Amino acid sequence: MSDASLPNGSLPSGGANPQSVSLTEPDARTKKRNAAEKRFRAYGIAAIGAGLFFLVVLLFAIVSNGMGAFQQTFINVPVYLDPAKLDKKGERNIDDIKKVSTFGYNPLIQKAVFDAVQEAGIETPLEKTKDMKALISASAAAQIRDMVIENPDLIGETIDVRILAASRVDGYLKGRVKREDVARDKNIDAEHLDLVDGLQQAGVVEKTFNLDFILGADASESRAEQAGIGVAMIGSFFMMMVVLFLALPIGVAASIYLEEFAPKNRITDLIEVNISNLAAVPSIVFGILGLAVFIQFVHLPQSAPLVGGLVLTLMTLPTIIISTRASLKAVPPSIRDAALGVGASKMQSVFHHVLPLAAPGILTGTIIGLAQALGETAPLLLIGMVGYIATNAPDGIASGLLDPNSAMPAQIYEWAKRADPAYYERAWGGIIILLVFLVSMNTLAVLLRRRFERRW
Amino acid sequence: MSVFWLCVIVLAISAAGFVLGRQRALASAGGISGDLHSLPSYYGWNVFMKVVVPAFGLMAIWLIVAPMIVQNNVSKMIPASEIEEGSNIGLVMAEVRRTAVGLENAVAAGVLDADTATNPQADATRITAQLKEAGQVVTAEITQPVLQAAQSYRASTKTSGLILSVLAILVALGGAGFAVRQSHKDYRARNEVERGILALLIAAASVAILTTIGIVLSLIFNTIEFFRLYPAIEFFTLLEWAPSFSGRGGASSLGILPLLWGTIYISIIALLVAVPIGLFSAIYLSEYASARVRGIAKPLLEILAGIPTIVYGLFALLTIGPMLVSVFGQDGLGWMGGGRSVMTAGIAMGIMLIPFVSSLSDDIINAVPQALRDGSYGLGATQSETIRQVVLPAALPGIVGAILLAASRAIGETMIVVLGAGAAARLSMNPFEAMTTVTAKIVSQLTGDSDFASPEALVAFALGITLFILTLGLNVFALYIVRKYREQYE
């Protein structure tokens, strides 16, 4: 302790000594330091502000661009189903009627719209019925043809129908298509837009809620007005079922083994490292795995929700295992000891006591894993779940699993790739639906956690 | 017999075995369940297990192996002349399988009689017509060799199915008999069943390992195949990425470097956005914010993490891109040609990574012991001095780990770059130019129309293995750093 007994204060104390100032009057240096403190705090607030700003911009972009997809422009006109065109023989033979293609129906619809224009007394330089083509969706003819084939007695009658307007007309009413833009557009011109204004005033053209977007199927490139996300939703549903039925039991079983039974050795170490690394493998790599193993090697059908589900299962498994292990770990050892103490086997103590207590946590983790899988797109691209136009919904579980289908995020990607801006609106709208699902799932998880959270 | 009915039969046998085993055990104890070693139902489960496991195991193996053997045998029947230009044995075999299924369905529907369907001399064109009429999917005219192959395929499949059915039922019955005989009051049924369950648990745990093995093998085999067709040295050193679209011929330049550059450039921009914002948010939330502000701001920021990447992709393509173009495009500074660019994708990815960086950093900053902060405050340091000079240096390794994890995320991200970055591979320093990445090219090479055996498609696996190794390396390293960091304060 020799150095401690040095004469105190033998060394000069250098610099400004804080002792010399009064506490209530901050010196220049303290002022500077406090300014730095304020600045630093401001950086933090700015960073959070920036993060929240991005969130708001993102949500605003989604909602403002996507809400339009839930509205659709329709034309309500009486269409005269001319027997001379639809059933020349007049025998009402269903085979003859079927021979008339949609080309046979187009003039009738165009005429109906033209008549409506005349009736509304709109002045227009478009004098031919054919000029109405630009207003009407290409799907209208098929819609009416299907009605006729279902009920041939309609021929000869005038029926009131609600047909889809062309996507440009729809875009005009929603403000997507502007008058100054149509000069370069070969699908529609300014005269047509005048017509649309007139027809809208006459109540022939109207914008209503678009249920078909939520329930319908994808359409071809040129018919954006007809496209819906319903079938892709079913594809996603089947994939989620596969994930739920595979990932949950396998994940829980694996977690139970690793958490409760696994001896501490090299192999279990390897499995653990493996799982934490699998959780961080890019999703596209799982797509490659799915393509190489499930499709090339096992020859499962391409574009099938079953394959998509399998790939997403492998991807979700690490997430579920990690959260399940956390819930198992949260159950205090005293519970296990209590069960063992009354003579239960290790297996019984786990299945009768630990697992039920960990169940809410496992469920929460599973829902969050499913939500992640639901939004995943990249691996689906590789197993061919895009570019496929599913026209109708599957009619059973087997076909739901094995028939080619799309999935919600894959459908959104497909729409985003198409050149027509009308499809961009659909893509944003699809995102709204996807987010509604994700928000509900996450809310459910949060509620579950709140409801069953237990502190030991 | 279809697989479904076979399963039903096996399950029926196991159910009967369950009842029998339980009863036999109870009988051996004179009906007093207290005298049994285990609960009576364990004896039942013991039998159930010994029926189901071997029978289903056999079925699983058979269903995987048998089609491969059949396929192998049948494919020998196809003469080389049958494989057209631009086609391969795989496509012909697919046709054979379709024809075989068509024959089966046509016979079932009564369009085709069983004799014609099995007659190798039958007229192929006539059968084609009949199949088409029956609504079966046959893409082309069936040729005679294909028809014969299909018939042989159909016959072998049938035989194999029959053998499987007989074997599976025998195994099930054998298992049931064996296990029912075991059911005696002294038999340790519970231990046996628990051993079985444990095996099941271990199997589940090894799925993770199998996944990794699957990833590694599928990448390695296809990469080796690729390097057989395309020189590895060019792949790693060529400064050009220009796959030919014909699908054949060696005219493609497949150098990974431009793709790697795009990947790294976009990741750097993403990190430049995400790290300052994420880190400062974490600092503010963990050191300054009141519990209420934290309770609101943290979940709000984490919403960004829950949004699927496809949404960010669309956001990049349709919002950020046009926004950047209006400033840096032809009407503005003139640096930018189109909406897709390194900047577009980088910013979107950066926004996506903000919550990732901030929640990881938050955890790490919170792990710094309060004692260190107290020590600093006790010396008269302000809060920001404490954070900058004590907390952050102490948390540095952990934060570096978090940033590396974020970098690995950025490198592996696909949808944002597919939609936002562009398709042209370029070695350029201009962040407003369109570039492409490893992941984007994996998607485009595997989703195009090119033949699966061509180097243009196989290159995706070489890209995949590069990506896998890169991200795995970053992850292992980052997790190692973070773990070391945590140990320091435990």
Next chain:
Amino acid sequence: MNVMTRLEKQVDTNAIKMECRDCQVYYGQTHAIKDVNVDIEDKTVTAFIGPSGCGKSTFLRCLNRMNDTIDIARVEGSFKLDGEDIYDKRVDPVQLRAKVGMVFQKPNPFPKSIYDNVAYGPKIHGMAKNKAELDEIVEKALRRGAIWEEVKDRLDAPGTGLSGGQQQRLCIARAVATEPEVLLMDEPCSALDPIATAQVEELIDELRQRYSVVIVTHSMQQAARVSQKTAFFHLGNLVEFGETGQIFTNPEDPRTESYITGRIG
């Protein structure tokens, strides 16, 4: 309680450095410190003793406003340092803590070099104009901390690599480097072995020459060894405060006596 009258008798020897009147501390709903009045004298070691949970550490942390960093803590009453109210709105706690330094229960060296640990305080307070001056301050502080001889050859080694006793003396050196007027020590020896404890106690006695030292301790022997004044806390109340010798030999309050003789605590 007639604490006030007793205080008046005993406060005489040295100048009063800190004066605390009617101090209350609340942790959320809990009333942790009740009506405490204490005078801390200059160049004196004052010991706070009492059973665990009695509030002695809480009170200590009031003296340099360390409780400000705890959200739920609320402090009332008057605390004066050289006649200035330290809880005045105009007072910057940062400046206050430079004057009233603190050493903690567990040694908490920063994960930096030994040199940087000691230089940290002088740097942030701008006490050195250049490197040479800083070197001088660091050496002086390490000497005062009675650890110079042990570390002078490895000033660049991390402070976390030292032994527990060395770490604590490093923390003391770190605290004295900012030239505080009062040094608060919160059970500085509780994490140390007997030899290290002896070293630190010896050091405290040296420090008394220049500073007013307040030490919280669990050990009555330690209080008896190092302090001139002792305050006994019980359940948030200051039971007795006086000359150490008197408290240990002739306590006035029966509770103090019970504690000292080992019947409570």
